[in-house]
Amino acid sequence: MSNRFKLPALPFDKNALEKGGISSETIDYHYGKHHAGYVRKLNAADADGKVPQNASIEQLVLTANGKIFNLAAQIYNHTFYWESMAPKSKGCRGNVCKALENEFGSCQEFVAQFKARAGGHFGSGWVWLSLNKQRKLVITDGHDAFNPMRDGLIPILTIDIWEHAYYVDQRNNRGAYINNFISLINWERVEQRYNDAVNRLKSNL
Amino acid sequence: FVSSYLKNLATKLIMSRLLKVVKQSVRTAPTNIETLSTIRQFSQSKSDFSLPDLPYDYAALEPVLPARIMELHHSKHHATYVNNLNATLQKRQDALQKGDIAAVIGFDGAIKFNGGGHVNHSIFWTNLAPPNNGGGGSPSGALLNAINDKFGSLEKFQESFNGKTAGVQGSGWGWLVYCPQDKTIKIQTMPNQDPIGSLGVVPLLGIDVWEHAYYLKYENRRPDYLKDIWQVVNWKNVEQRYADACK
Numbered sequence: 001m002s003n004r005f006k007l008p009a010l011p012f013d014k015n016a017l018e019k020g021g022i023s024s025e026t027i028d029y030h031y032g033k034h035h036a037g038y039v040r041k042l043n044a045a046d047a048d049g050k051v052p053q054n055a056s057i058e059q060l061v062l063t064a065n066g067k068i069f070n071l072a073a074q075i076y077n078h079t080f081y082w083e084s085m086a087p088k089s090k091g092c093r094g095n096v097c098k099a100l101e102n103e104f105g106s107c108q109e110f111v112a113q114f115k116a117r118a119g120g121h122f123g124s125g126w127v128w129l130s131l132n133k134q135r136k137l138v139i140t141d142g143h144d145a146f147n148p149m150r151d152g153l154i155p156i157l158t159i160d161i162w163e164h165a166y167y168v169d170q171r172n173n174r175g176a177y178i179n180n181f182i183s184l185i186n187w188e189r190v191e192q193r194y195n196d197a198v199n200r201l202k203s204n205l
Numbered sequence: 206f207v208s209s210y211l212k213n214l215a216t217k218l219i220m221s222r223l224l225k226v227v228k229q230s231v232r233t234a235p236t237n238i239e240t241l242s243t244i245r246q247f248s249q250s251k252s253d254f255s256l257p258d259l260p261y262d263y264a265a266l267e268p269v270l271p272a273r274i275m276e277l278h279h280s281k282h283h284a285t286y287v288n289n290l291n292a293t294l295q296k297r298q299d300a301l302q303k304g305d306i307a308a309v310i311g312f313d314g315a316i317k318f319n320g321g322g323h324v325n326h327s328i329f330w331t332n333l334a335p336p337n338n339g340g341g342g343s344p345s346g347a348l349l350n351a352i353n354d355k356f357g358s359l360e361k362f363q364e365s366f367n368g369k370t371a372g373v374q375g376s377g378w379g380w381l382v383y384c385p386q387d388k389t390i391k392i393q394t395m396p397n398q399d400p401i402g403s404l405g406v407v408p409l410l411g412i413d414v415w416e417h418a419y420y421l422k423y424e425n426r427r428p429d430y431l432k433d434i435w436q437v438v439n440w441k442n443v444e445q446r447y448a449d450a451c452k
Contacts, residue, residue, distance in 0.1 A: 029424055029425065033424065033425045034425055037425065070374060122314070122318045122397055122398070123318075123375055123376040123377075123396070123397035123398070123415075124375030124376045124416075125375065143374075143375055143396070143397075144374045144375035145374070162375065162376075162416065163376070163415065163416035163417050163420065164416050164420060164425065167416060167417060167420045167421070168420075171277055171281070172277060172281045172282055172285070172417060
């Protein structure tokens with residue numbers, strides 16, 4: 001038995017997002033079964049000696065492949081996803097807001113493009129807003145356990161578009177779920193991540 | 206209901222007329238100008254794929270697949286693939302007429318996704334039958350022989366199928382296919398809605414493992430869904446597909 005990897009605590013109560021359209025029932029499944037399940041399976045793989053020693057989740061996302069990558073990335077992605085939301089979103093603010101205006105013309109235009117990517121993605125996957133090495137904000141998406149760190153990007157916001165993220169509350173209506181998510185974005189955290197990312201890039205020069 | 210019946214009837218009339226014209230052109234002179242222009246005229250009309258009716262009621266596959274899953278799966282998910290396929294084909298046709306090849310190519314992904322979704326689900330509905338009326342049990346005849354030869358037994362086949370299909374990352378399908386090149390049956394999984402026919406094999410039985418296929422009853426327990434689904438597999442349909450493929 002291994003308990004090397006831990007399920008991080010939710011940054012809010014399980015019914016905190018109800019008013020925003022994500023029910024506690026969804027959280028029970030999504031966090032309590034899917035996210036927890038990935039942690040359990042990675043620990044099981046670790047007990048079988050299949051996970052490189054001394055590697056953090058983030059290192060596994062960057063360097064592992066196959067089943068181990070899949071499990072580690074899904075753990076990382078879901079943690080990031082919970083942190084991308086907050087019960088009371090205070091709207092786009094600060095440096096990231098200015099950067100989004102520079103990159104997309106306006107925050108609304110960024111939201112429109114992000115929604116289009118999330119709505120247009122075929123199958124399961126994730127859509128991310130990240131900072132690239134040229135300090136530009138970019139939207140990327142990919143299947144299944146996709147994580148943009150593998151492409152040298154620094155992620156600052158993500159949405160899960162696997163069906164399990166929205167099926168309990170919205171059934172097949174992914175569009176309604178995406179709209180709810182936009183209203184729940186934790187812009188304070190996004191601003192923090194953006195500033196950290198900019199500093200990291202500056203210190204790498 | 207009436208308008209969709211009329212639309213289907215209109216499509217059938219157009220298609221049967223088109224088929225007649227095509228057959229005629231092949232029998233007589235393939236370069237007959239009048240015939241070719243008639244074909245061109247029909248192919249430029251709005252492509253009209255339509256949602257097939259289920260061969261049973263929404264509740265017919267209970268308790269394995271509840272009505273609430275079947276209704277959403279057929280009337281929302283499959284219907285959306287059909288609608289989006291038609292819309293994309295129309296846009297592609299418009300781009301083709303303008304000579305905008307870049308735009309034409311840009312529609313490939315959407316056609317593969319929505320067209321694949323339409324093909325896959327159309328096969329899937331025929332692969333299933335109510336538990337008291339054609340669903341479950343065992344195959345017979347040539348297909349049973351082929352399964353025993355290849356996998357040892359029906360149980361071993363199902364175990365292998367379920368193992369591979371449960372392992373699909375994200376969304377996709379598990380398939381039993383006939384491979385005409387080596388005249389054998391195989392288990393093959395496909396991602397998303399990628400049509401398995403594009404691999405040059407003949408689909409015999411497909412099981413949808415997109416989450417929408419099972420989530421409302423099985424939640425994240427895909428292996429439980431795969432264990433139960435065999436109770437509603439329509440082996441007669443799979444046998445017929447196998448017999449047709451072997452010809």
